[in-house]
Amino acid sequence: MSELGGDASGLVAQASRPRDASFALRLGWLAAMGAVFFSTYGFANWLAARRASVPTFAFGWEHAIPFVPWTIVPYWSIDLLYALSFFFWTRRDDLFDHVKRLLTVQLISVACFIAWPLRFGFERPDAGGLAGALFTLLMGFDKPYNQAPSLHIGLLVVLWAVYARHLRGRLARCALHLWFLAIGVSVLTTYQHHAIDVPTGAAVGCLALFLFPLRDAAGRLPEAEVRRHRASRKLARCYALAAILVAVIAMVCVPRAPGWALVAGWVALALACVAWIYWRGAPGAFQKDARGRFPVFIRWLLAPTIAGAFVNSRLWTFRQPAPVRIDERVSIGRTPTTREARRRGLTGLVDLTAEMPGWVAADASLAYAAAPQLDLVAPTARQLQQAVAALERLHGEGRDVLVCCALGYGRSVLCAAAWLALRRGLHDARDALVAVRAVHSHAVWSDDGVAVLQDWIDLRRAMGAA
Structure with a gap:
């Protein structure tokens, strides 16, 4: 039996191990995405060219944008960066996510080109030398259509995030950002796009990174725990x-x-x-x-x-901005700014907000712990345990800790109640919540929150008994 158990565990570990992406697989996906790019982009161009008239849109101030021929070089460079990006990935999951991001940008952009085609409205001056040759090559397959959102910018945003993730060294990263910025500006200075195409293209790129986020070094996604409620x-x-x-x-x-x-x-x-x-x-x-x-x-x-x-x-807590003490060195309240945290002498913060950044996280004098939860939704037992563990750790270090959420009325109340139940040996969730409300009149909770807290208390009791 022990041999069977060992074999089974080995099989499970092998199955859960991320599979490698071979060179052939990466090359194959590059070829496939290249075919998708040229076929869909060309099809949208062909459809626009068949229309009797294609409108254009430009702000009046855009006439002041200069035509800079040499910027066709950074403009073209995105093709090389696009191709090389497929060879960064050593894991299949990472490679497939990358393909999904690029495909999302491609399909959304092309759908917009077909639904409401626009054309570039300015006459491009002639360019000579190498720049002129690159413009001639570009015009061989590109037309003055396919404007908003800029597919160039959408792909740029995705590639920018990918290259920034993989590149190390301050000087190298600085050069990277400057070059990618030059690519972004080049869509205007080569007279390929109007201004409205840039933010719309950037939005599509950001959306692709939102839908298919970059994994961490261990291959984990940031949204590993999902609870539909x-x-x-x-x-x-x-x-x-x-x-x-x-x-x-x-x-x-x-x-x-x-x-x-x-x-x-x-x-x-x-x-x-x-x-x-x-x-x-x-x-x-x-x-x-x-x-x-x-x-x-x-x-x-x-x-x-x-x-x-x-x-x-700030509007909800305008009249009562101060945190509320529930223990000698533990308070609950709204998410503070750095100035508020310093004014109140806080040395530790447990941040339960998912929807806002930690405004004080950059303060080196403040120990910060993030345990993100959705607003107005009961957390999972694991999320609650993460928050309580962070509070217990910071409190154990002798810090003056604030447990915060957006208002300090809901998520922080549940976390504080769980911590009080742990500290005082309370076995009933409502007793713990009432203990918080005794010092914080604005404390609120839902039946789902009570149920999660009770399950958490019961589980800890069972583990203690075991």
Whole structure:
């Protein structure tokens, strides 16, 4: 039996080990994606060329953008960077995720080209020398269509994140960012795209990275734990409805106020992404890391909802901004800024928000721990245990700890109640919650939260008895 058990465990370990991506597989996917790129892009161009008239859209100030012939070099370089990006991946899962991101950008962009084709409206000056030859080569398969969203920019955003993940060294990374920035600017200075194509293309690239996030060094995704729950599904529908309403506003604004249409579209996309997170019940989909930071593309993609969450937290707690003590060195309250944390003398922070970055995480004098949970949704037992363990660790180090969520009324209350139950040996979840409410009149909880807390208490009792 022991031999069978050993063999079984070995098989399980082998099955769970990430499979390697062979050179042939990487080359094959490069060839396949190249075929997809040229066929779909060319098809959209062909359809636009068959139309009697294709509109153009440009802001008046765009006439001041200079034509810089040599920037065709960084413009073309994205093709080489695209091809090389397939050979970074040693694991199949990583390679397939990369393909999914590129395919997402390709399909969304081409669908937009077909649904509402636009053409470039300026006459490009002649260019000589090497730049002229590169422009001639480009015009061999490219046409003045396929404008918004810029496929070039969408792919650039994805590749930028990939190369930044793999490149090491401050000087190398600085050179990388400068070159990728030059590629982004080149779509305007080569007279390939109008300004509206750039933010729309960047949004598509950010969306692809949101839907198919980069894995960590161990091959894990940031949204490993998913809990679909009726409360999260209800909130998902609310966010989705809000996204639809704002999207309608954006479409109404297009003819008269295109700038505001872009802003409204940005807000609608951010709301739709949050709706997707709640529908999945996956706080990890916000991609907040252990130091409370969001990836750059998430900060840009979700900037409207991040700002909205912060403003909402301040409006609800405007009259009572101070944390509430539940123990000599433990408080609960709203997520603080660095200035607030320093003013209150905090030395430890357990951050339960998933929807906002840790504003104080960069403060070296403050020990920070992130345990992200969805707002207004009961956490899983594992998420609750993660939060309590972080609080217990920081408290054990002798720190003055704040357990915070957006308002300090819900998620932090459940965590504090669990910690009090652990400390005081309470066996009933409601007793622990009432103990918190005795010092914090705004404490709220749901029946689902009570059930999770009771299960957590019962499990710890059972483990202690065992």
